[in-house]
Amino acid sequence: MVDAVVEAAARILETRGLGGFNTNAVAERAGISVGSLYQYFPSKEAVVAALSVRERALLAAEVAAAAQSAASLSLEDALHRLAGAAIRRQLARPALARILDFEEQRLALEESDRATTRDIAGHVVALLRAHGAVLTVADLEKAAFDVIAIARALIDAAAGRGAVEPTALEGRIVRAALGYLTGLSHGAC
């Protein structure tokens, strides 16, 4: 039920955008009544928040798997794995990803919900540290978030242009990320 609403919300956001997103539409798409929707979510915002959490969790899972499989690889190869994971997720539903990226800032998610965001960054941080980045923790996190931002931007741009070749896109992301990381410290490359 909760899942049905969240998925309906995703579909409405994808097809009608933020402006066309309203609880009646979501309920109808989910095949339930508005009243039922409000039995599971305290507000319209809560629905978007739940969707956001779900999407982030999916991304986090994909990234976690990629990070595990990349444990013993070079930085470049590891970044390829992570980029591939991000691409798979973000491209699965590009319009949705774009809207959620925008809304998340406004959503003031619970601390627990921010956890998955931190998770994702954590994998990148671990990766950087494993490859000898000599940075303070704060700098590492900043670098991780920046790399993620770069990946997101390039994926969004590619999605916006239409047909995407995942492999080529992956290459571009990794090059940009490596470029970014170069010089942060000698160890990072």
Added chain:
Amino acid sequence: MVDAVVEAAARILETRGLGGFNTNAVAERAGISVGSLYQYFPSKEAVVAALSVRERALLAAEVAAAAQSAASLSLEDALHRLAGAAIRRQLARPALARILDFEEQRLALEESDRATTRDIAGHVVALLRAHGAVLTVADLEKAAFDVIAIARALIDAAAGRGAVEPTALEGRIVRAALGYLTGLSHGAC
């Protein structure tokens, strides 16, 4: 008058976000009546579109100036100039920039309005070509847009974190951009 409305719209978007953006608020902030607003803009969307055009034009101007001053520099130094221009613009009103980036996609701007966007990319394209990038026109434009996307993403991320050191940020953008461009063709580096 048109300017007053557009600037009022900017301020409302900055302070209240997309959700708090409405024509009455804009008119009041602009010191005119709603009726007058509708004499100059056919719809609410048109106001946002005009604002978007204005902001892009400002960016384009700044980028054009930077490009001119960078005509005889190395790719890296030239990118520094462009990045600096983008940072100055985007950081001038970061919240506004973020919202417009999001809305522009939905806005279906007139072809004439897209021109400035193309202008900005044009400078990057020219830069790439000047430094020996051996790419088709389509690839060049794609690369230009990607570089712009990277810059935007890193600036937004920095703005989101709070205090920004423009110089360090500029360095990060240039490194990522150079990384991205590396390998697109041997000529690009």
Added chain:
Amino acid sequence: MVDAVVEAAARILETRGLGGFNTNAVAERAGISVGSLYQYFPSKEAVVAALSVRERALLAAEVAAAAQSAASLSLEDALHRLAGAAIRRQLARPALARILDFEEQRLALEESDRATTRDIAGHVVALLRAHGAVLTVADLEKAAFDVIAIARALIDAAAGRGAVEPTALEGRIVRAALGYLTGLSHGAC
């Protein structure tokens, strides 16, 4: 079960007022499900009606006891007893009393439910008659209801002001009642 619902209704009315009174809240407070509530009460109104009946019955009982103990007293002393009884009841739950006074009019209680109201008036009528009031039955009832209205008004006013001294309040009620009764007929005083 019925009692639990009625008491829950009382509590909700006291804490949230008429506007916050709803069947779900009542059921929850009563520790049962809404469905069960509707097994014992045909409608929301019926719950309020039952509460009203209960409260009136409590008042009637208190008044009946007072009347009995006042059988051989002077009119003034007897009125003191009745006033004391009313004060004890009304002040026990002043907010509730006020709301029920208001709602009872709208509730169109069953004839059987009006019985207790008539009971209360009956004691006052008996008292008046016992002390020589020479009035028609209709006038006696009218006088009784008016005296009750006076008592209610003064108790509500006192409750509204906050801290109440029951003895002083009792005195005020009796004086007003005696004043009212004076001249209704010579016999009444």
Added chain:
Amino acid sequence: MVDAVVEAAARILETRGLGGFNTNAVAERAGISVGSLYQYFPSKEAVVAALSVRERALLAAEVAAAAQSAASLSLEDALHRLAGAAIRRQLARPALARILDFEEQRLALEESDRATTRDIAGHVVALLRAHGAVLTVADLEKAAFDVIAIARALIDAAAGRGAVEPTALEGRIVRAALGYLTGLSHGAC
């Protein structure tokens, strides 16, 4: 316009009661759209508050006139005048008066709106003082409010019974009030 809404609100309250009172109904009765209603009143509550203020002001005016004309009369005759004024007002729209009496408590009126209530009490206070009541200010106000409460209660009760003889009602109110005031201090009688 504001007046039309307020009067429409009065009519809706009279005919449908608190439960049937909604902004759409009020707007329709006023012959305007809901939107217009909200241009003049910030909320549904504000409409009721405005109505309450209006009704109180009418009562205050009537009481003020009565008080003036009663300046040189005996306490009893003066009370007759005041009671007559209250009766004329309260009986003009008894159902409305009852509902407003109930709602006013919940309404948390502005201090300025409470002024008229204080005005009305002020006339009674002045009356009491003029006739030698030896009471503290606080006690005087309390007495005034109690007398008003008694008048209201008896008028409501009479209205609830149906046909009303204003003169007889006036007599009952005055007797009750005098009874109440008797003994508050020797001077009061």
Added chain:
DNA sequence: GATGAATGAGGATTCATTCAT
């Protein structure tokens, strides 16, 4: 009987847009 999820009409409020002045 008890449950409580589901329903959906109802109601408060907002806001894009119009148009008479």
Added chain:
DNA sequence: CATGAATGAATCCTCATTCAT
């Protein structure tokens, strides 16, 4: 042209009531 009152569709959310389990 400027104004801003008027409009009313749209949207969020509530809650009395039902009914399948």
